[in-house]
Amino acid sequence: MKAGQATTAVIGGGLHGLACALALVQRGQDVVLFERSWIGRRASGATAAGVRTLWRDPAEIGLSLEALERWYRMDALVGDDCGFWAGGQIKVAESHAEMEALAARAARTRDLGFHHEELIDTRELRRLAPMISEHCVGGLIARRDGAADPHRTIAAFRRAVEGHGAVIREGISVMALEPEAGGWRVVTDAGNWAVRHVVNAAGAWGGQVCRMVGEVIRFGYKASMVFVTERVQQAFGPVFSTVGRPLSFKQSSQGTLVVGGGIQGWADLEKGSTQVDFRALSRGAAAAQALFPAIRNVQIVRAWTGLEGKTPDLLPVIGPSARAPGVFHTFGFSGHGFELVPLVGEIIADCIMHGRSRYDIGAFDVARLLT
């Protein structure tokens, strides 16, 4: 591939950008990927890395189940299992009222024809989580779910992308997209590139890329916080969340506890800066302690805030641009995009090369967000 020319330019070096680049380059396309800072700098490096089909919006369930199958075959896709570990994900009910809410959800999911979520009683919950607080009454489990190692995932996708011959350009900002004969001119702060297709995988900045091609959308951002503890002796198998509190609780393969749950820190999108808000984060610590009283003296050693895109309906934007032929979107995953990574790249590649995907992505059409 000549510098300055490629079939497709991917904007954004997070996992979704990498996955698109990988799918395209595996299908024989020339791909250049532009990343403003470095690969995995933003949400992909800050994620708690849950591989979760549990408790998804009905519009996403089908895709998430397809994506989950790919997590089980990750080694074949990127040459590494990305630390994926299928310990299950459980949404815990802390009261009988919450248990009823879980039962209603389970019934609704079944009615839609999905069978991945299973209601479990107190006994099964205790069997799976011997250390869980006695007040917890049951839960909803997706047994094939789990979690992965985000940094290993980033490294594996990067290796695979570069191994297939795609070009990754870090430290380069895309300033403008200009239509030209046969495609687009990608104007960067380090020269122009002529391409046929553009993939917008710009995460929290996805709305800004839309604006470059004349799409003004309703779009916000999230600054979700995560904290991690020192290593603990006890073993926690599944990933836990709760019905009534902001919590996502898991043990990493290193033995540390990783606690998130979508509690928001501070962020400045223009400066790209984020900051942890410990007063808000204390609710996550309180929730973790309420579920597992035995860990109260464990030391928290790091906390951070990720920055990622958020749509009004919390569903991602996946598919072709509504106004700019040759431009494709994959951004706005609103806090739950990690699990979908191995599938969405394929979907975008199919859209680009065959004009359509075999999956139903109607709910993710950018047109719904146009102002």
Added chain:
Amino acid sequence: MLKPDLLIVGAGPAGMSAAIVAARAGLKVVVVDEQPTPGGQIWRGVEANAGTSRGRALGSQYCSGLATVRAFRECGAVYWPSTRVWQIEPTLGTYVTGPGGTRVIAPRLVLIATGAQERPAPFRGWTLPGVMTVGAAQILLKNPGSVPSEPVWIAGCGPLALLYAHQLIRMGGAVAGFLDTRPSTPLRESLRLAGRAVLRSSGELAKGMSWYAGLRHRAGRYVPGVVDLQALGTDRLEGVRYRTAAGRLAEIRTSLLLVHEGVLPELHTARSLGCEIQWDAGQAAYRPVLNEWGECSHPDILIAGDAAGIGGAEAAVHRGRLSALRILQRLGKVAAEPGMTEESCRAALARALALRPFLDRVFRPRGEIFAPDDDTIVCRCEELRVRDLRTVLAGSVGPNQLKAFTRAGMGSCQGRQCGLTVAALIAAAEGRQMGEVQPFRVRPPLKPVRLCDLAGLADEGLSS
């Protein structure tokens, strides 16, 4: 929520001296310190030890701290001992946990007086149980009944290692041997610096010389010019191997080795607030970028004492006072003590720092500290050796990416132990100067905090 005029982090010489000036002038001052009693590392436990035989053995400079501690106790500053500052937000909202639980303080200004940390100096086997730092051993000396029962081996370079040996011997302990890792200084340079030092602080210089003489005389063995230090053993320390100045390999058997390679400014606090730092080649350390008052790149934060750059206890006192004077100026107050003027503090600070260039040069750490071999552990929390970082180092990444790729710096020490070594390895791999490389970004919290202490904030209804 407590809203003092000034929050001082650290009750050592600098923090106490600043608190005395500020509180006497009428400012509302809160001093938070991790130790149970005031004094910092240098004057640790001085209230209990002064006037006892232990105090006398620790020396007159140690006992001289009592006057400052007493003045501090009486100055009117609110003093929270046994309390850890675990986060300071850029807007100065400060989270502390102590015997009274977890609290948030919102001061108008913050003075960082967190002192120094020992320079992490990786060598083969340095993480074996039985290898500890001289600083940690000295903490034990200042507590009752903790003179090592067996003669100890010391390996290192720097005034603290000499002072410790001197104090240990005076307290009835014994030095089995001293492996001096101090590289030899070119004679002409030493003489030039020593000449100046003699003129301005001959007493200190003489004291140091007498420690050296005493050590050569009293230690079982004294070996100069030691390199290639290696701690031997599988599960714990069994011996030490080293190379002498003459290039000969030697080995000794011991179950305890005390190591020391000088001290560094505590920079974690300042860096977590985005304060700019620079590489100080003379001290082979990063230090904060400060003006003559200790003001840094953050408008409402000042830094005094060894955290501002290594200067020792005497200099810390005067830097603390100077910062306090500046704070008074900014808040429209004047010092209560008539003699407490900028001029007198600056003159005293200059005197206290007179010997420093000589000490920095003579005790400059040996180069191999910055270039450990492939088998040496760099990050002890994650047990990563230099070898484990090589591939990533070859990829020309910054320290933060290296951390993400390798987990170096992700453990409980939060990068305090490996940060400088990783920066040095990156600089070497890319042929850059230390000043062009930044250590890891400091992730919150500033210090580890227990889950229940963070959760406690939510219980107190502060999470609104």
